[in-house]
Amino acid sequence: MKGLRFALRMLRRDWQAGELRLLCMALVVAVASVTAVSFFTDRINQALELQAGELLGGDLKVTATRPISAAVRQLAREAGLAQAEVVEFPSMVMSDDAARLASIKAVSPAYPLRGGIHITKRSPAPPHAAQDMPQAGEVWLEPRLLRHLGLEIGDEVTLGNARLHITAALVNEPARASGTLFTLAPRLLLSLADLPATGLVQPASRVTYSLLLSGPADRIRAFRRAAEEVLASGARITGPEGARPEIRSALERGGRFLGLAALVSVMLAGIAIAMAARRFAGRRLDDCAIMRCFGASQREIVTAYFLELLFLAIFASLLGCLAGYLAQLGLVGLLGSLVALELPAPSFFPVVAGMLTGLVTVLGFALPALLHIGRVPALRVLRRELGALPAYSLSIYGAGIIAFGLLVVWQTGDWAMSAYALSGVVGVLLSLAGIAAMLIYLLRVWQHRVPRSWRFGVMSLTHRAGGNSIQVAAFGVGMTVLLLLTMVRVDLLASWENTLPPDTPNRFLINIQGDQVEELHRRFQAAGIGGAGIFPMVRGRLVAINGAPVAPDSYRDERAQRLVAREFNLSWAAQLQVDNEITAGSWWDEGKGGDGLSVEEGLARTLGIHLGDRLDFEVAGSIFSGQVSSLRKVAWDSFRVNFFVIAAPGILDGYPANHISSLYIPPGKAEDFSAIVRDYPNVTVIDVAAIMDYVRVVMERIVLAVDYVFVFTLLSGLLVLFATIQATLDERIRENAIMRTLGAGRAQLVRALLVEFAAVGLLAGLVASGAATLLGMVLGARVFHLPYALDPVMILLGTLAGGVGVCIAGYLGTRRVLDRPPLQTLMERA
Amino acid sequence: MAQCNNPIIEVNGLAKRVPTQGGELTLLQDIHFSILPGEAVAITGASGSGKSTLLGILAGLDIPSDGEVRISGRDLFALDEDGRALLRRDAIGFVFQAFQLLPNLTALENVMLPLELGDRHDAREQAAEILARVGLAARLTHYPRHLSGGEQQRVAIARAFVTRPRLLFADEPTGNLDSATGRRIIELLFEINREQGATLLMVTHDASLAERCSRALHLDAGRLT
Known part of the structure; x- marks a missing residue:
């Protein structure tokens, strides 16, 4: 209890002295980045779990590419299960002026067995739950389909050979997202009774047949066991756990990727934490030596600092969870509309995950430095060189790397992938630091040739080569990822489009019947549409x-x-x-x-x-x-x-x-082409340009979301920058005092600082642009199989952005060095 | 050594007070004195008597609460901070008890520093020459951590004289050295000071050192006695 109170008192004093703020901020960023992703994926997971039945439309779903066999139906009848039938396929839908690809869903009156559908019968009236399904002769269209076709509720629409009356707009259908990520074609819902009249379902058509079932859980289980025995090839049974497989799969892969991306921020924040903790411990060595002199045991000292750190970790992690919760709203804003689920409030799990991340990060990166304090001999009061901290010892960073490794394994649940991810991040960091160290060494050789007014800044950079290399690497990692994402988004897509010859087909026609082939061929030729x-x-x-x-x-x-x-x-x-x-x-x-x-x-x-x-x-x-x-x-x-x-x-x-x-339909022939295909209502036209636009929109959103997560990486890079500045602050204050004593003017000192940080930033920008370009080229060649040309503008912009960003941040971090009277510093030192 | 009657340092009614939790603390009060060019003056007194504070104010490193300081007739505190820095660069050299060398610079670079601040093109040659004068020709590329205390103070003396200052301020220059090394350092300091004809103002509590100066100013609880 005494130790607890003592630790709390120490925490309050150190906090007031501003000693722990950077450590706390780094921890907040680390926890926020992890929890932002965690809160977001948790909400989607919960939506999938809580609404599983509604999302499936029943308790069980049998799906096949041919009509569901009589044997399966018989089993369902015998089990006393409620049944609803669904037939789905893509097709063109036409108004008098326009034709659009739609996702057609024909349903029996009992549909859906679980959940509901929201419609509006009079736009803009608010949507309400539909009591019945469309009657024979009626259709419901998604509002965007109505918009595309220029139709309104009450109009008629052509589907295949049938002309149907639009009686409602289909606003929300839980069994299918109305968002954009997985729904290229908007929905048209009609009664199963009207399907034959459309003439769209032919023997080889691409149609999915589903039988939805609901009933007591034991009967559902019994049916499932029996049905799996008689299931035809190509048919499958899905339970609520398999509802919306596209979201589950995207969630699993995307969530894991975003989680790993968040861990890059944790790694960088960890470096900042280790540096801040080392400085904190370094400044406590004399205090501890005096405490030991006065009789404090090693255990008492270590316990006090451990508890102080623990309280700080709990406080900062809670703050991080709060920041993560707020940041998650941004992710929902970017990606929520793509999955279009009603997202419930998050569970408590992300908070637990955040707290654990915070504790593991602090224990891994900060505790080793503080444990060193316990070993300070009392004799240090007489001989100050005793008990000094090791510079960058393996015990300090080794523990951090192990802690980070544990977090990666926890995130991926896969040892092999964790090993790749960990060695990837550490490898990139070390490579960037190595390249930075090399460039700084070159600068050192060359520093006497730089203009006189820049020399002090360049010298300051080269004399702190170790710390500055870490700054360049930490800041460079964040920049590399952001630049790479920009390149992938802009350049690779453009590069791919450029590789396509100008007459690359831009329309697909599917579902053409055998007796239409000759005629279509003839008409296309007559209209000058060749090939x-x-x-x-x-x-x-x-x-x-x-x-x-x-x-x-x-x-x-x-x-x-x-x-x-x-x-x-x-x-x-x-x-x-x-x-x-x-x-x-x-x-x-x-x-x-x-x-x-x-x-x-x-x-x-x-x-x-x-x-x-x-x-x-x-x-x-x-x-x-x-x-x-x-x-x-x-x-x-x-x-x-x-x-x-x-x-x-x-x-x-x-x-x-x-x-x-x-x-390939040239722009001038689009009208002729539309006029021809309109005469074949069963033929479905897929517009490649529309798909490309759609892919671009979805990709933009996803890349933005990834960017969003990597902003935390940049923030962590910035914290590493501040941590290294703080680590050298005492030294800088002293240097500044000596320089002022020797007659350096304020402008000279400001210029030296600006030159130093601009150089760090330019190096980080240069290294990051180089790394991003290299990765872009490798990705282009190996993954996308596209030629990727060097983009000098991107390299220049990346380098300049790094220079300006670090310059501003570095100046802000060291400004107070300039404001301190030199005599005070010199007398303290003496 | 040319002497003239215009003082190089004039101090009138100087006082320094600092606020503390227990009220205002007076470090210096009612200080008056003047120093002629070429003089060697010791400032003596017990610990906490205000010696280093006085030296710092005379060098323009700190600002007094009252009074004025004139260097070669110019009011030091009528100048802004950069103006005082410029004055130090052109006219003042420093030697400190704790050497105050920049640890990341070699001996040569440390000595070049004041010349480079003054944008002198012959910095390297001048610095190498004076380092040879203090007996460190073979140590030019050594960092301070690789030099002994005596050697570090020689570098500091070289740095102080390399700009040929009119005024040299020395704050307990032998305080961190053993007595034999301290004696050699003082010899060197006086020798070069004589060669260059600078005015020396030295803070010390070493009576024998104070006796080597032409006169001494004794401080007691912030007052000249």
């Missing part, structure tokens, strides 16, 4: 290679598992497409293809398919077989229609097929 290859497409699932059945669990590779589990598009052709290249075997001569198959080489590699292998596909319930006669290389990024497997003409005859095409 439209229209390709047949049959959907099939690979079931055997050389007679040996294949199933997802036959493969360890995730992509292979996915490919085997789903149906993919097969086609047939007499001639090889111009952008394809045979890499093994040979393409068939006209009329002599036999049962030959040409397989894309990447797919062949993934699935272990070789030339001469016999492949069996299940197409619409029957088996189709062929022998691999060639492997092809395909330019997937050409925006032309391409297929994994192409069969020789003839062997796929009789299987249900529809057709697909991609075309």
Whole structure:
């Protein structure tokens, strides 16, 4: 109790003396960065959990690419479960003046079994929960679809061959986000009864059939067990835990990435904390020696400082949690509309996570320096050189790195990934520090040649090479990431668009029926729209290679598992497409293809398919077989229609097929093109430019969110800057006093400070721009397969931004050095 | 050594008071004296008598509460801070008890510093020359931490004289040295002072040192006695 009171008293005194403020600020930033991400992901997680049933639309969902089998329906009936049916597919929707791609959902009257749908029957009346689903002849459209089509409630809309009456605007549908991230095409909801009249569901159409079920939990469980036995291939059962898989997957990957990004700030804040703690401990050495002289035991001293640090950690972590909660609102602002979930208040978990982060960071980075104090001998009162702190000892930074490693493992839950992340961050920091040290060394060699008025600043920089290298590295890491994100956002996307030839197809046509192919071809040619290859497409699932059945669990590779589990598009052709290249075997001569198959080489590699292998596909319930006669290389990024497997003409005859095409529509032909496709209501047009705009919008938002998290990194970099300034403050004050005594004017001293910090900032900016450019080039070459050219403007701007930023921050941090009377300093020293 | 009748330092009614928690503390009061060019004057007194405070004010490093200081007839405190710094750079040299060398600069760079502040182009040559004069020609590139106390004080003396100041202020120059080294340092200080004809004002509590000066000013509780 006595120790507790003593520690609290020490905390109050040290706080008032301003000794602990930087340490506290660094901890607040570290905890805020982690909790901001944690609060945000926690709220989405909670939304998914609390609203799981509503998001699914029932307690269980059976999904298939063909109508749900009678056996499954029978099982559901026997289990006494409530049922609702849903059929979903993309299609064009037309008004008299416009046509838009929409996501069509046809539902039975019982839909949804859980949750509700919000509609408005008279715009702008407030939305209300719908009592019934659209009746036969009625449709509900999302407001943005109404806007795109220039329609209002009460108008009529064309869907396939049917003309339907719009009776409401569909405002909110929990089972599907109305946000932008996962919903390229807006929703149109209609009654299942109207589906046949549209004529849009053809044998090979890309349609998803779902059966929603609800009932008591035990019966649902029993049904699930039984249904899994009779489930047809390509069908799957999803429980509430699988609702909105797109958000779950984005949350898992995005949350982990943002979490790791936040940890970069923790690492930098940790360095600032270690420096601040070292300075604090250094200034306490004499106090401790005197306390030891007066009889305090080593244990008492260590306990007092440990408790003081613990109180500070608790206080700062709580403040950090509060700051994190506020910062999280910014993330919700940036990303919330993309996921479009009703976000509940966060749970207490992020606070626990924040407190733990704070404690681990303090224990790792600050405690080792304070533990050194306990070992100060009482003899220091007579011999001041005794018990001095080691400069940058492994015991001080080693503990910090271990603590940081633990936080990374906790964040990722994956040792291997943690090792990569940790070595990545430490590696980048060390590389930047190494490069900075090298540049500073070069500057030292060259410093006598710099203009006289700059020399003191440059000398100050080179004489503190160690501390300044750390400043450059810490600030540089934050800048590297922000610059890299800017480059990825601006340059890589632009670079990719530039690599596309001007006549790259900009429209896809899908769902073309066999009897429409000739006519469409003719009409396009007549309108001067050339180059439209229209390709047949049959959907099939690979079931055997050389007679040996294949199933997802036959493969360890995730992509292979996915490919085997789903149906993919097969086609047939007499001639090889111009952008394809045979890499093994040979393409068939006209009329002599036999049962030959040409397989894309990447797919062949993934699935272990070789030339001469016999492949069996299940197409619409029957088996189709062929022998691999060639492997092809395909330019997937050409925006032309391409297929994994192409069969020789003839062997796929009789299987249900529809057709697909991609075309380049020059700006002047857009009207003619629209006029033609409007005559084929079943044909769906996908506008590539619209998709690109959409991708750009989503990417902008995501990059902004990542930027937002990395602002904490920059803040931490700034704190490292302040910590290193503070670590050298006493030295600077003394130097300043001596320089003033020797006749240096204020302007000379200010200039020296500005030159020093501008040089640190310019170096950080230069190193960061270089690192970002290098990473951009590596990413461009290895990940995006795009040429990335050096951008001198970006390097110049990055360097200047670093120079100006650090210059201002450094000057503010050292300004008080200039205001101290030199005599006071010199007399203190004497 | 040219002597003339115009004092190089004139002090009239100087006082220094500082606020403390227990009220105002008087460090110096009612100080009057003048020093002629070429004189060597000791300021003596017990610890806390205000010797270093007086020296600091005479050098323009601190501001008095009352009174005036004239250096070569110019009112020191009519100048602003930069004006006083300029005066120090051109006319005053310093030697401190604690040497006050910059630890990150070599011996040569420390001595070059006042010349560089004055934008002198021959800083390196001048600094090397005077370091040779104080017997440190072989130590030019050494950092202060690699020099003994006596050597550090030699560097400080070289730094003080390299600008050929008219006035040299020395604050307990032997306080941190053993007696033998201290004696050698004082010899050197007086020797170079004679060579350059500077006026010396030295704070010391060493009576034998004070006797080597032409006269002594004794301070007692902030007053001249």
